[in-house]
Amino acid sequence: MAEDLKLMRTWSSPYALRVVHALKIKGLEYETVLEDMTKKSASLLEYNPVHKKVPVLLHNGRPVCESLVILEYIDDVWKQPPLLPQDPNEKAMARFWANFGDDKVMPLTWRVFTSEGKDQEEAIGPMMENLKFLEEQLKGKSFFGGEAIGYTDIAFGWMGNLISILEEIIDLKLVDEEKFPLLSVWINKFSDDPVIKECWPPRDKMVEKFKVIRERYLKQAP
């Protein structure tokens, strides 16, 4: 049964990719509406007037915004396979780690990527400290979700795609296999998963895009 699903996204947004992954895992078909953030469409402004951002999921014409909110919505409507655990405590933990990724890991990684020299050196420490927490979480598990990809894995999906790209650009290992063996394995397992793999945006385009972003930040730095 085809659902009336549309996903407003850009070709590269890691947040939108979360929704792509979730929809694929649930086996849902949808239409992609590509947006250009430099020239936002009237639809985007209509469906996400508060933030004017992607992703926006339209289900039967009704918009759901904010990637993690969308993930929970998808999990609420289409139960199988479940993204969040059933147990209340495990569910709380899944949500906690996803938030941790957005509040700590992502901004810290970004700071390392968009700086150089002493600034970058100073940014690495805090990033590594927080990666240690992630490494801990993977003990005895294939994925953050346990034996199968779940909510938290999808939330950290950006690492599966972006880490190696950022490492290539700044010529610096962010997730060292020796320091973070479990996280390194997770990154590979997640990226190579057949459902996830086919969704990655073209790597060369990504490298180009992020190179430009880094240069822009470095030019602006005091």
Place this chain on the structure above:
Amino acid sequence: MATSGVKLYGGRPSPYVNRVVMALEMKSVDYELVEMNPYEKSELLIKINPIHKKIPVLVHGDRPICESLIIVQYIDDAWTNGPSILPTDPYDRATARFWAAFIDDNFFPLLREMREAEEEAKRLVFEKVLEAFALLEEAFITISKGKAFFGGDTVGYLDIALGSFVGYLRLSEMLNANYKILDETKTPLLAEWAERLYSDSLVKDAMLDPQKLLESLTKFQAMPKTDSN
């Protein structure tokens, strides 16, 4: 579900701790409040929340749960008797989650910025606070569907997410009449809604009294950056 062994760590004046109190009250859960000063990173705080070292932390049995909105959802999941905190309809749930995130990511940071701003900058930030609050008024109109609360006839997730700040919104006005956020001329429905919370049977005992907040605030002379979430 056993209600023994529920401990809430945090300072009573914290709006984030208050969210958890409201949720626990709604579900009639017996709990012990362990007062903690978030500005002193005690060994205990580091033990129960090693990652963020912040309050509130709910410990149920021996498992700690952190982050106020995550705790509120946990309470809803773990205590299934009593009123539902989140709506049952998936779209309504998504709407509630969206606006709760807005409150935390957009509205509250503006409140904090306003509190910390120097006099000249304050007025500008105040305008932004009012703009954000106007969006919440519109959200209330859509979500409440003419009923008393965001949650409908009974309080729910958004009533807790925003209601926990009402004491501070009132305090802002008490301290300076120029900074009235709950303004019946600008956001009449939210002004009425705020009033209603103080007499609602489920959450009235949890609501923060602005007078008491003022007393707590004067105890901590300068308020550093918030250490709760």
